[in-house]
Each structure stands twice: as structure tokens, then as C-alpha cells.
Amino acid sequence: MSEEAPVPAKPAPFDGKAFVKQLSTAPGVYRMLGADDKALYVGKAGALKNRVSSYFNATPKSARIMSMLAQTVRMEVTVTRTEAEALILENQLIKSLKPRYNVLLRDDKSYPYVLMTSEAWPRIAMHRGPRAVAGRYFGPYASVGAVRDTLNLMHKLFRLRSCEDSVFRNRSRPCLQHQIGRCSAPCVGLVPARDYSESVRRAGLFLEGRSDELTDELGRDMEAASSRLDFEDAARLRDLIAGIRSLQARQYVDGRAADLDVLALAMSGAAACVLLLAFRDGRNLGTRAFFPQTRGSDNPEEVLTAFISQYYGEQTPPGEIVLDRDLPDRELFEQAFSAAGERRVQIKTSVRGERAGYLDLARRNAEMALATEMTSHAAQLARAEALRDLLKMPALPQRIECFDISHTMGEATVASCVVFDAQGPVRSQYRRYNIAGITEGDDYAAMNQAIARRFRRAVEGEAARLRTTGSRADERPSAEREGRSDGVMPDVLLIDGGAGQVAQARAALDELGVDGVILVGVAKGPARRPGDEELLLPDGRAVHPGAESPALQLVQQVRDEAHRFAITGHRGRRQKTRNSSRLEDIPGIGPRRRANLLRHFGGLGGLKAAGIEEISRVEGVNEALAERIYAALHGLDAPDEAAAPGPATPAAAPKAVKGGKQRTAAGPAEPKRSEG
Secondary structure (H helix, E strand, O other), X not given: OOOOOOOOXXXXXXXXXXXXXXXXXXXXXXXXXXXXOOEEEEEEEOOHHHHHHHHHOOOOOOHHHHHHHHHOOEEEEEEOOOHHHHHHHHHHHHHHHOOOOOOEOOOOOOOOEEEEEOOOOOEEEEEOOOOOOOEEEEOOOOOHHHHHHHHHHHHHHHOOEOOOHHHHHOOOOOOHHHHOOOOOOHHHOOOOHHHHHHHHHHHHHHHOOOHHHHHHHHHHHHHHHHHOOOHXXXXXXXXXXXXXXXXXXXXXXOOEOOOEEEEEEEEEOOEEEEEEEEEEOOEEEEEEEEOOEOOOOOOHHHHHHHHHHHHHHHOOOOOEXXXXXXXXXXXXXXXXXXXXXXXXXXXXXXXXXXXXXXXHHHHHHHHHHHHHHHHHHHHHHHHHHHHHXXXXXXXXXXXXXXXXXXXXXXXXXXXXXXXXXXOEEOHHHOEEEEOOOOOOOOHHHHHHHHHHHHHHHHHHHHHHHHHHHOOOOOOHHHHHHOOOOOOOOOOEEEEEOOHHHHHHHHHHHHHHOOOOOEEEEEEOOOOOOOOOOEEEOOOOOEEOOOOOOHHHHHHHHHHHHHHHHHHHHHHHHHHHHHHOOOHHHOOOOOHHHHHHHHHHHOOHHHHXXXXXXXXXXXXXXXXXXXXXXXXXXXXXXXXXXXXXXXXXXXXXXXXXXXXXXXXXXXXXXXXXXXXX
């Protein structure tokens, strides 16, 4: 007779009034914790005793606050020296703990910058993520579009290279960017190093907002060129000055290099949109819409306060921030931002002239962005309801996953898994699986392996929870909030493929003992046109919902995202594999020999088409090294450098292969080294 697991005792209600008695009036941060010891709310206070006591007095409170207090089992406080320090600590804790009742800035993308690398021939490009590349970073920009516009202008004005180093080192002739006047072709020596360095310096001045200084300098150089009768150079400088001044006339605020952000908030119920219009050094960096998670709050001041605290906790604030409404903590924010940025930061709410026009523009754009977002949410809900009805589900699907396989003739096979919830894609939980150990091109085996790898972790995670808790409590909300997706079962599992792929997915699930997941195949119709897809349902039926079906539109959205994610991963893996056989990775090939090889054969393609003896005719390359080059470029095993001499082969034909290795030719073996 089995014993039942003991039911845990219900925690005693939290005595807030008794807790308040031991608090001081010092500034600090307080945290409300639930039964699972996870943070429910994090707040700051100029006087902890006064702020915390307001939660437990007789004043009427909103349903959101009452729900939070009912779940609180204990509280913690951290005392700080100043209220500004409390503001900084509050922001750090909100980002790390992600409390259930705090307004959260929902933005999982890093901000784009313009990167100018630090190397002999610097390149200029967009950058996102950690600053691991040595160089100068300009930004952040409000949107990727603003970065692309800036880069487009920089290439036209200063003709700096944008290509990756692997491409730059292996060029043997100018590319299309040089032919259309957007690059000076330093890869093939068409611009002196001194002139290129001068273009880099001028581009840096422009990106720093020192355009007036730059145009004055260019004007002096133009006059000097005219004095020495170098009219071609003078005309080039004249056009460069005209381009910079034209940009200044379009983008500068109030005729000077303004450094400000304009923020406007639009709300409808608990849905919110914050619109950011950014200027740096007088240049308009574009607009960006943010949709914070309000967690039920309908207070505009609370939402905007939380946004400003979290956004400028990560980004350096400009010298001026213009808001569409006043905030109770405005002076505190000015003090904290000024101390953090080591310069004066002003927050303004009453503005006139051009700034008032920008504020009105931000308000209208915030309202339109919020209306668009709410419309898209309503459409997403309608599609989810249609899918529920099609699959005869008792409730709306809360989690949909889709798997797709991508490869090129069996090379670099990658499986993708994308995740959608009620709001749309959950990109932080996307997964890719590098497939190995199968016959090349076997999509069925690839699908079986991917499904098995994904759901094996879910089964193992569920078993661990059973051992720990003794019950099958629903862990989905907690796991999803923390970004852990491997242990969460989907409601609907979409397979991009026909009956064969679906059968392999079903076999993998059955082997692991996974049930309760609705498995649906998405097969292309006879005409292979969008909207003609055939859905293979769990009951064995094959249905054609048609292009007008909201259910099929949702399936297409998820399937297309899985397809895109799989192709991106496959291309990255394939390129990584191919990059591993580049010339610079071959022992004994340094910059000089690499340049000689590419110059002799006119590029990498000509080198790959050459035989071993033809390669050995290049200056500095003996036959043993030629064999290693040929083997690396054709994916063969590298020959043994110390092998015994063998007979020579004709120049037009490669060495004969036996046992997976090439026979080496006569000649002393060259010692391995990293540079030629």
C-alpha cells in the first residue's frame, strides 16, 4: 500500500504592520516575495518606513495591488545612502529578478551601433551584441534602418570598405562596391594607406557630430588644391562638403548639434507603447516603438517611470530628455542620470518651438503604433481560435512549436525549432540542432533525431520534478518566465513535411513516452503554392483549409519562421565549414605565399581548379606544400609531410588517391609554421 506524499502546510499570512515597525526612514529598495521565494515586486523608496507602510494602511487599493499583497509571504529591504542609489539598485533588481507585478521593458534585442574597426585598413559596419571587436562604436541608434541610412551615407562620402576580413584578404580585383563609387578598393591597393587613413579620420569626425569642424577643414584643403591647380581633387572635396552640408540642413535641430531624446506614451487599458525619437550630435537617428509589459498597471506615470528607469539603466542618457508628461521622480532621475553620465542631464516636459513639434510627432506615432499592435494581437487571437476549432482543442493553444530541416544536398544539416505563444514568436526560446551521424540527405532520420533530442530533455526534466516535488504541478508559467523552454511541452507540434516526416516525429515521441501533444504535419499542396498546404491531422485526416482560413494563416506564419530560422542556421554552419579550409588555415601559408597564389591564379577559384604540379610552380611553394594546399581546398586528408618520395604526376591531373590519402611526391618536406 503506497503512502501519499504529505501536503505542504499553507504559509501564514504576512504581517505587514509588524514588519513596518522595524524599518527606518532611510532610502532603499524593498522586495515582496511569494511562497516560492520568487520576487513579486521590487520598489524603491526615499523613506522605506513611509513607503512600505502605505501598502498596509486602510486606503483603498487597486485589484492588482491587492492580489500582490495576498501572495506576499515575506519582504526584504536593502538600505542605500541616497535615493539615487536606490533608483539604480531597483533597476538592476528588476532586470535580474523579473518580478511578476513590475512593469517590464520587453525588449530582447541589443541596440545597433556603427562600428569602425581598429586595423590597418579599418572597415565600417553595423554591430550588435557584446563589444568584442576592437574599434570605435558610435550610437546607439534607435533602429536598424537608421544605422543602414548612416552607413549608406558614409560609404558614399568617404568610400570606406564594408567587407569582412576573410573577403578583404582574398580579393584579387576590385568588387562591385568600388565600381559604383562606394569603396576605394584598399583590398587591391588602389588607394594609398595615407589617403585611406585620412578618410577614416574624417569619417570619425562626422560620426562624432563634429561636422562643422570637418567642413572647415575640407574647405581649407579645397582652396589648397585649387592653388596648386589640382582641380580634380578640389572638385571631389567640393562635392564632399556639399553632401555634408546638405545632410546638416535636413537633420539638425534648431540649427545646432542637439543631443536629445523625445519620449511619448500612449495607453489603452493596460496596453502601452512608448515612442522614442532620438537625436545625437544633431543627427536624427530615427524612431523606435517599445511595448512594455504593464502587468495590469493602467497608470501612465508608473509605466513611463519604469520605462525611463530601465531603458536609461542600460543606455547612456543624452543631455536632454523631453517627455510628454511630468513625473513625480523627475528631479531624482536628473540627479541619477547626471551622476552616472558625469554630465548634466535635463528632463523637460514643457517645450516650445521645434521640440514641441517633435513631441507632437512622437505622440501621434505612439498612438498609431499602439493601435497597430492591438490590431495585430486581435488578429493573432482570431487565428489561434480558428486553429483551436480546426484541431478540436478544448482551449486555445498556449504554446506552438514547429520543426524544419535544412541542408544543401546533405551538407551541414540543421534542424530548427521555433516557439509561438499567445502573443506571437518567443525568439528567446528558439533552438537549432546540428544533425550528425545520419546518411547525408536523409530528412526522415534528421527529423527523428531532432525531435528525440528536444523532447528527451523535457522527459528528463519532468522526471526530476517528480522526484523533487512528488507531484505533476504545472511548471509552464515559471519555466517560460525564466526562458527555460526544454522542459515545457507544447500544445501543438507542427512538422514541416509530409507523412514520412510526421511518422518519424511520432515514432520519436512514442519511444520517449510523450503524450498529450497534438502533432500536425504541414505538407505542400499539389501546386506547391502558398495557401494550398495540406494539414495532416492526428486523427489521420488530411485537410486543405484554404488561403482564407485564419487557422492556416497561423500555421503558415509559424512554418515560415521555422523555415527562415533553419536556413539561417544551415548557411552559417555551411559557411563555417567552408571557411575552415581557407588558405590562411593551411600550415606553411602566410600572407606572402597567399598573395602569390591568388595573384598567380587570379583568385581562389582558379587555385582550386589547378593541379598539384601547377601549384608548385608558384614562387615559394614546393611540391609538399602544394599537396597540402590541394588537399585542403578539395576536402581530402592532408598528406604526411615526412612520407617517402613518390613518382611525379602530370600538371593537369591531381595526385592519385589511395586509402583516403594522396601519395606524396619527391622533394623535401617543408616544416609547418603559421606564417610564410
